[in-house]
Amino acid sequence: MTANRVRSQAITEVLNRTAVETAETRPLSEIWAIDVFNLAKMEEALSKNAFKAVKRTVKTGEPLDSATADIVAAAMKDWAMGKGVKFFSHVFYPLTNITAEKHDGFIVTNADGNAITEFTGSLLIKGEPDGSSFPNGSLRMTNAARGYTAWDPTSPAYIMWTANGPTLMIPSVFMSWTGESLDKKIPLLRSISAMDAAARRVLTLMGETDIAPLNASCGAEQEYFLVDQHFAVARPDLLLAGRTLFGAAPAKGQEFDDHYFGAIPERVQVFMQDFEEKLYRLGIPAKTHHNEVAPGQFEVAPYYEDANVAADHQQLLMTVMKATAAEHGFLCLLHEKPFAGVNGSGKHVNWSVANSTQGNLLDPGTSPEHNLNFLLFCGAVIRGVHKFGPLLRAVIATASNDHRLGANEAPPAIMSVYLGDQLEGVFNDIMAGKISVSTDGGVMDLGLSQILNFKRDPGDRNRTSPFAFTGNRFEFRAVGSSQSVSGPLTALNTMLTDSLTWVADQLEVQFEAGKTPPEAVACVIKELMELHSDAVFGGDGYSTEWHTAAVEERGLRNLPTTAEALPVFSEPEVIELFEKTGVLSAAELNARYEVYAEQYVNSIAVEAKLVIDMAKTVIYPAALSYAADLAKTYAVAQEVGASFDTTQLKVIAENANLLLSTVAQLESELECHDFADAKAHMSHSATSIRSLMDTVRSYADALEAEVDDALWPLPKYREMLFIK
CATH class of the missing domain: 3.10.20.70 (Glutamine synthetase, N-terminal domain)
Structure with missing residues (x-):
């Protein structure tokens, strides 16, 4: 069967598919x-x-x-x-x-x-x-x-x-x-223990006597794509790289915003119910599911749990999701950017700190300006992001996540904190030495008698912030959909440990000077904000003005690629952070740098080899075949005295030739092996290899727009995204 016949057959098979019959659902109380x-x-x-x-x-x-x-x-x-x-x-x-x-x-x-x-x-x-x-x-x-x-x-x-x-x-x-x-589990457990000790010290200084063990909590929203297996088997890039290395943009993508929260396709709905019933049997509290922004993209979000259990459940969720998708005839794609030009997939990590006696330490309550424990813990988070923002970028650095950051609802690579108008005002007032009085969001009144009024939140949400406060927790939005949440959680707990230790040291100084708790907290927060308020930003994280101001005026670092982010693991401040908290030794930290650097280089190398193979054996032959058909048609036309515009043939020939010449350059660059260190090798992959891959793709996608649809061998975006 020819390649284009495989594609045609795939379309037919998908159109004739019906939802898989599943066992009758049972009440939650029976299966939980x-x-x-x-x-x-x-x-x-x-x-x-x-x-x-x-x-x-x-x-x-x-x-x-x-x-x-x-x-x-x-x-x-x-x-x-x-x-x-x-x-x-x-x-x-x-x-x-x-x-x-x-x-x-x-x-x-x-x-x-x-x-x-x-x-x-x-x-x-x-x-x-x-x-x-x-x-x-x-x-x-x-x-x-x-x-x-x-x-x-x-x-x-x-x-x-x-x-x-x-x-x-x-x-x-x-x-x-x-x-x-x-x-990934040992460092996470160590970070929880270290954070617990530092948090207890702060709470003890604040006069708390009954202090239960503190733990981080996590609720990780999981985004993913579903592609029918008939399409997937005809796409070597999806099978081996998890993303499409070629594919022209369809006439319609997500520009109408009609997929987000839209009606879930029947096959997908059946898959979701089957998948979530399996999660419930495993004690995984799947809370919501819905269509995401891009066509073919969906999300499942569990209720929050203790960080260690949540991390284990997140890994299990991904395993069950992929296995269940296969049972329903889908390939589940967890790659951060499986399709160019549409929304990528993240794993928003909702993170907080709590215990059974003091409750959620990141819950501001109705009057955050009087909630001293909240001010200290929230301030500690601000300090941590400012001091260790590059580390937060490093722990979410992968070749796949690089494609996603900074576009289509994914936050930029510059790490900043969004607090919302109310909280930002509280912290700014304390920094200015003012008495802060917070205001609530008021009442939402639409002027419609049939619609009940309700209390509005005190602040809006910011979808462009990588690290946003969302009411009683922080949402780390930059984490990639294919990643384990353990690394990000470990970094968050560890940086919080360092900041809480600093807070405790400052509190001791203030109490020794005879300050009352409110006075001491005001002094500590004032100093903290004077040192670290540059990390707080509530505007448009995509704007060029922010990127310029963040780097040139605030001194924040922009690390757009993994090649630039991973070396942060080797910086003295980061090594000291992990060593003094007992979370990772210098050797353990360096091992992670070496492993992640090798994974980055290997990921790009696999993709580059796929680009070469598919360009030479799938795309070029299709273009050549159609060019030959056109040339024959033109020749016959000339024999009978007719004439046709040969522009299309020339465009195909030009792009096909450029495709092969660029592939040859890519092959040559892949053969380079003499690198001084891992950093140099990553830089070569991020610049030379990735750039040439993108160029090959541009010629291939141009050919897709010209070659007879019946001859194009690869399932197209319009088919994979819209046929379910």
Whole structure:
């Protein structure tokens, strides 16, 4: 079957598809967390003493003794085997943005040759995958292969169902034999612990006596695209790179704003309901779903959870989403920019800090100017973003996210804080030494008797801000849709730890000088804003005026590419930040720089190879074939005395020749290997390679606009985005 025949057949198959029939939905009360070994199930299965010990570990981080681990392991095994489980796996989170798992059976043989089931505390606590075959940034050499996984009791075990049956999954950390973190979970747990200690110090100074453990919370909105599998298999770029490397803009895109929150296509709606029912079984609180801005783009948003569990659930959500999409005949695209010219996909991380005694420390209440704890914690966030904005850019730096930042509702690469008019006024008044009185948003009255009046929020939202306050939390909007949220959460917790430590130091000075708490807080916030208010910006983050002012007047850094952002990991201030908070050692931090730099270079290299292959073997032959048809038509016409305008043939020939010549340049640049260091290699990829790829694309997309539609081999944007 010829390539263009494959495309035609794909269109026919997609048009004839119907929604997949799914099992009858069950009430939420019957399926919620049914496949999770959570505290509720532990309470039923464990002795009172064992359950109390596990609960203390989960709630406060208190160590769990080996005898209790044995009891938990036995109960976990019995629960899982009661559901038909024969295998278990420590699931862990290497530096790949996806999960890893090694499956073991609940089986041992005895001297009589009989098989019995066994699962002890030691098996629960420790696993042993290879420590050198995962990305490790030279922390492990190939001949030093031992690595360990260790059970994280603060994140509940669960059962993952596939066509091959159920498997017990045990969330775990992953480390080398020498003790360095090789994963994303260990730094996150360390950052939570460090933030807890710093926050307790501030709250104690503020006179609080009953202080429960503090934790960060996270609710990560997940954007994604769905493309029918029949189209996807005809697009090598979608299958291997996760995005379209070629594709002319369709006549209609998202300019009518008619897809956002529009009626969800039936097939997609069925997929969403099936997907979310699976999430509910796993205790993942999916809250909303809807059409996103671009055609073919959608979003699911879970309710907030403790950061560590939320990070694990986010990874699980992506896994379940992709598997369920395949069951419904879709390819789920988590790439940040799978289609040029339309909205990209992000993962907006809603982040806050709270405990069970003081509540949400980033909730301003009705009068934020009098909420001293809020002022201190919110001020600490402002300071953190100002001091470590480049770090926040680095932790969301990937080759795919570079395509998204700064356009189509994605924030720019310059890190700033949006507070809203009310809060910005409060902090500016304190900086100016004024007595601040906040105002609420008033009442929304439309003058329609049938529409009830309601209280308006005190401030609007800013969709161009990378880090925006949204009522009782901050929304980190720059995180990419394919990323693990662990890295961004770790950075946020760590920078907050540093700022809260600074706040505590300043409070001690003020209290020693005899200041009252309100006076001390006013002095600390005034100094903080004088030093760090340049990070606060409430205007249009896309405007050229802001980009100029941010860099030239405020001294903020603009790091538009990953090649420019990742070296931040090697800067002395960042190394000191992670070392003094105990979140990452210098070696662990450098390992992450090496791993992410290599991933960046490899990602672009894969795309470049695909561009070369598709240009030479798919696009050029199609152009050549149509050019030959045109030339024959013109020749026959001349023989009978007719004439046709040959402009189109000349345009095709010119673009086809330029396509091949640029491909040759790209091949030559890909062969360059003599780089001084990772930074130089990344720079070459970001400039020379990416630029040539874009140029090849421009010629290919021009050819798509000229070649006979019946001869074009690749599914087009209008088909992939609009046919569901």
